[in-house]
Amino acid sequence: MDEVERAGKARKHTQGPYQWAMYENWERLKQHYRDNPRELLDPLTTNNDTALNLVAFTGRKDVLEFLISLIKEAPQLHRALRIKNGQGNTTLHEVAESGNLDAAILLVRLDNRVTAELARLDLDRNGAHDEACYRPALEIQNQMGETPLYRAAAFGHTKLVKYLVSQVEDIEPHLQIHKLSILYIAVIGHHFETALWLQKKYPFLAERKKSNGFTSLQLLAQMPSAFQGNLGKSLWNRLIYKCISNGDDTIDWVPPNQNDDLESKINQPWQSSCSKKIKRWPRMRMKSEEMQKQKALLELTHLLVEKDYSWVENKKTNDVPIFTVPSQEENPISGDDDGEEEETKSIHHNDTPLFIATSTGISQIVKKMLELHPQSVEAHDVDNQQNIFHMAIKHRRLEIFKLVKKSKSVTSRMAMKIDRDGNTLLHQAAYMEYYSTSTQRVGGPALQLQEELRWMVRVQKIMPRHYTMHHNRKGMTAEQLFNSEHTELLQSAQEWMKGTAQSCSTVAALVATVVYAAAYTAPGGYDSNGLPLLRNSAFFVTFAITDTVSLISSLASLVTFLSILTSPFEYQDFYRSLPFRLHLGFTLLFFSLVTTMLTFTATIVLLIHLRKKWTTSLIYVVAFLPVPMLGLMQLPLYKGFSQGLKYILKKIRKIKFSICPARGS
Incomplete structure (x- = not known):
């Protein structure tokens, strides 16, 4: 209890600087440390954050530069740039989170100068020095194993990532931490501009997997909300993007062979001026950011799909389902058979990005996959013997269904496939295991039931006629399975309609x-x-x-x-x-x-x-x-x-x- 009391009294002594930093009273803060420079490295929080950590987190480069100028001795400055808080973050880690490029340049240059000076003095005195003691602050990891570069990518600060990449000598330690690549962490945070730049800079990142076996493309295929933007869908959006695109220097969207075009150079000043005026409006600025994000996402999808060949895997199996029509003497297999494995709704790492995107309804990935790899439409799930039609139909993905159905030859080939459980495409349309009202976009049980009936008719049109009599391993035709699966929905529809x-x-x-x-x-x-x-x-x-x-x-x-x-x-x-x-x-x-x-x-x-x-x-x-x-x-x-x-x-x-x-x- 005495130790806790002493720690509490020590924190009470620094509550003034803490409040000034939290409420951005920078003049009071600077005045305090101007009078008490020795207290600059004292912890202000229970997480052992110093004043440098707090100022760096806010991204105030001017205040940070003033506080650093109070440290006159090189060894003390070297220590100040490396002191860690409770999470192991240095001042450069906090700047990387804030995304302030000027503050990062200040710290990196100071660290390089001080480190070189101390290493030279140590070398003159002892004739040798410990490399670990003079390791650059850019290479220091926090308790999670993050370097400042990795942390900047995790928060989507593209300009800062570009600068830090140019300052590191060995990039490999920064690209993967605890089996989580820097590209993966950028995609998780929906920072697609940063992910796009990293993928262009280091193409091999597309093949790196997380510890659970997912690649970045597999992760992207599980994020349907990221593809719900309206870029290019209306004339208004296209006009806005035309005006604002060349004014944003976050990502170089212009291909290299167009940089010397005289007409683009003439139009650039006007477009840049138009962009600055439009971005003064909050709604237009948000629209601009969303458009840039969507364009980066589509280009990133193109690059990742281009390097994906997971669809090539096509193992042979001896258990080939065949067309069956059970006789009246045969008893249908019970649906409660303990020996039959139940299909899981969860997504596994061995699922290809094509099937994951189909199940989540991301038509952009599926369209790009079929465009760059036309043969991928022949791929099938090795375990369940299901193709892309099975996946699109059972998950009610109409847009992807129409996309694949454009080719009559492909449709005819895919429509005759029967999965491991003896289910045809029509059986998949009858199942409600993956049914979701969000894919129906209609109100009321009666209209939902109508959409289910329409879905059955839509699938039946592409099926061979005799497949309507096919029985799966449960001994049920597609019509019988539909009636059994939709009993509750029928009752709800009847009550709602009445x-x-x-x-x-x-x-x-x-x-x-x-x-x-x-x-x-x-x-x-x-x-x-x-x-x-x-x-x-x-x-x-x-x-x-x-x-x-x-x-x-x-x-x-x-x-x-x-x-x-x-x-x-x-x-x-x-x-x-x-x-x-x-x-x-x-x-x-x-x-x-x-x-x-x-x-x-x-x-x-x-x-x-x-x-x-x-x-x-x-x-x-x-x-x-x-x-x-x-x-x-x-x-x-x-x-x-x-x-x-x-x-x-x-x-x-x-x-x-x-x-x-x-x-x-």
């Missing part, structure tokens, strides 16, 4: 009741002959038309939702019939609500049109009506109605073509 139809039919009936009553209550009243007094007004015609349309659409919507409630709710009903009725009912209900609002507006105008004050106020309200309408367009309900309208128009076009068959049919 509840939605009942709720919407109630609203439709309420709207129909209101507009029906309004039809027999003309605005302004009736004359002695029973005719509406305002029948000659244009707004009365609007009232009559909109009220009639609202009544018709609400009743049609009610009938549509009632037809849903009387449906048998079987699998085939959810493929086309029920979703079509649901979208039709939503659209009619939405249309009835809109026309009801127009009916109410026409009624108000008819009642107050003789009063100029009220008419003017109403005009103002109508003028600002687009503002809330724009807000309404952002609501999911409106988006559902718009999608429903598109869906109905699409179905109408299909019905039109089916009614008018080709001649000779």
